[in-house]
Amino acid sequence: MRILKSSKKIKIWFFAVSIFFVCLGVFISVVVVQSPKTYIQVKEKFVHRKIASATVESLLDENMPYDLTGFSDSELAVRTKIRIAQRAEFSVAESEDGARETLLLLPDFQIQNRDGKNVSVCEVLPFVQVVLEADGASWNGDPVRLVVASHCRAENMEGVKDVQQGKIKIFLGLEKLKNKSEVKGLTWFVREIQLYSHGNNADRLKINSYEILKIRGQDLSVKADF
Secondary structure, three states: OHHHHHHHHHHHHHHHHHHHHHHHHHHHHHHHHHHHHHHHHHHHHHHHHHHHHHHHHHHHOOOOOOEOOOOOHHHHHHHHHHHHHHHOEEEEEEOOOOOEEEEEEEEOOEEEOOOOOEEEHHHHOOEEEEEEEEEEEEEOOEEEEEEEEEEOOEEOOOOOOOHHHOEEEEEOOHHHOOOHHHHOOOEEEEEEEEEEOOOOOOOEEEEEHHHHHHHHOOOOEEEOOO
16 A cells, blocks of 8 residues: 555655646746847837937037027927026126125026917026025935026016027025024035916926036036125
């Protein structure tokens, strides 16, 4: 009886092993057959990303013009970011009483509104927000940040009549900070710039510090020297 039981166990063991190898063979065949397809799909995605990146790289050397109409939404998003990053600059305004105030100047540019009319970007995106971060300063372990919100208004600088040279002025208010003695001499980096509208169908154009660095080759910053 023991011999019969042992033979039955051996047969069951061989049967289980054979089923395992059959399943393993099917699994291997499926992987071998599908792997080339998977590889091709991954390779195609990589190629598309590389082409898209190359397109952006090629645009970095262009001097983005005032007129940015006639582009697709995706290309327009890239071109507007490049124009902003290329031409953004800091300036200092001085009032009649001699008070100085730091401001960020963004370039105006022309896009199409919902009706297809060519207008200043401020007519489509009437609000602007800038986020700055003080280098080397912290509050309770968090970086010191300043968020400045303003209306988007494009105007020509003094002595400049060309509308295509219009600037969007954003007064940062660094000189009016209550604890300005603590931030005096610090460098402030622009971490984010947003142009946006309100409402249910709100539009938004955002550029962050990583994109600014990629386009400009350096950070957009100003030293609080007051």
